[in-house]
Amino acid sequence: MYLKPAEKARIFFIALFIEFCWSIFATHLLRLSLKKIKWMYLPSKKVIMVFIAGVTLTGLTVYYGSKATALLTNTSLVEYEKQEDLSKAINREKELNVAGTDYYLSTPENLAQDSSNLNFTAAAISIKKSTGWYRNNSGEWQYEDRRKGRFWWEIIFTFILVALWLLLYMVWHFVEKNRNDQVDKLTLEKTVKELEVKTIKSHINPHFIFNSLNSIRALVDENPQRARKAITELSNILRSSLQAEKMETVPLHKELDIVKDYLALEQMRFEERLKVELEIDKATLEQPVPPMMLQTLVENAIKHGISKNIEGGFVKICSEFKGDNHELVVQNSGQLNGEMNEDGFGISSTENRLRFLYQGKAHFQIKNVNGSMVESKVTMPVNY
């Protein structure tokens, strides 16, 4: 049987299509099972085993599936080629003028060195060589595959393709998942930050509350007048820390009242160890400021500047206009020594609050000044 070129192309594409269908089927199956076993959470040793098993099973499915379909539907390219070659062999026989003779019996071993016999032998060899077909001793056509080892090559080729595909699939999914995780983490971080800012507003150091209560108890006998005043001061601080949650900003003079109460209580505890200075421009008293922010800065100043020093120190608060900005400055004696990260809660929360409130138009800075002083400065736009 002779295949016309158009027909050959058709069969080629049908064979290709069948193979393609099998690949889709096998890889889909593989994908589902990979998903099922959650390969991404397996230890890397197991992932390698899964990879090898996946390649083997998929490769076998594609290879044998395509082969079986080809045989069943009789649209195998190989079978067609064989038939085509047979017609070639018959034509060749005619061309060499050996058709109808028993030339196929003339092998060099069993015949004498007759020149005509030699020609016959050459013809038999030539036909077999060019087509793969030859006549056996009883004169029937037989086929000998010229491409020995093709089977293995086909298998290896299929497997390499499947392995490449699987590798791509796994790497892509891994990268994708990592990216998704990163995004999830970032959104989570953001919400946590926002929540933090909300709770920070009402954040008053419990250490301060209990220490103050303890001092007040000592004062009840020693100086009842001062004790009563201290209770009022502490109540003011607690009340405003509760209210702070509800307000975006408060006028500076309100915030200053709290800070003064706070400083009075701390002076009661530290006595002569704490010196306080205020330098407030009266014009700034109505300026809106975030509630409890100045208080946090003063608290930090005392915590790091005074409470750690045996001799104590001073805290100075300044408020003034500088151009279009309102500047709040808290200075305290002492040194910044890399503690900013360790106790960074106050600093980072102040930065966060300013960023949320003024959309980046306000600034916060903390630095050493004159070698023996720490200055934290908040700059806020006046007309915001």
Add this chain to the structure above:
Amino acid sequence: MRAIIIDDERLARNELKKLLLEFPEVEVIGEAANANEGIDKIESLSPDLVFLDIQMPGKTGFDMLTELESAPHVIFVTAYDEYALKAFEVNALDYLMKPVEPKRLADALTKVKQKDDEEEFSPANVRTGLLGEHDQVFVKDGERCWFVKLSEVRLFESVGNYAKVFFSTHKPLILKSLNSLEERLDDKIFFRANRKHIVNMRMIDKIEPYFNGGLLLELHGGEKVEVSRRQAVKFKEMMSL
């Protein structure tokens, strides 16, 4: 009981003194406003009991304790302090929260008295200036800290200027050299096995002969310590007594 109060706030000290008036068995013999003063007071007055604040200027109460040769009974007194609370929870130290509740103060004092009595009944508690097995040292290892009875210590190991203290399952470092420890430790109980180790004789599990006429001691915790030849002679002498 002779007590001293170490707290940086005058009012806090006064308040505690006032509370202690209710307990006639406790006599406040001194006060200190920071860790350095505290060390001086403890060394000069050797009180039975110390009320100690943790957050103090300069040095914390924990740091102060690690500097002492031998730690007295301590009741920590602190306002809310997460870091300290963690240390208390882990180590079951005695502590009071400011403002101090009189009932809790009474409980803490009873506990101290009980401990005191236990030690009094035990023999060999003669004050010789040496650290006996009932003395305790305060050790701190990062966030964790302990009062360790010397009788619980199996082994001191020299690590540069520090000494590693082996007790129960822990082995923190203390800033003391092995030589200074040897001078202060009771040599009936603590034996200098070699240049790097001092062992507690009561914690020896096995004794085996070793190279060069030395000995190999195995302690209760499984640590193996070699006794040098020179010290092995001394060791045998002590054991034969």
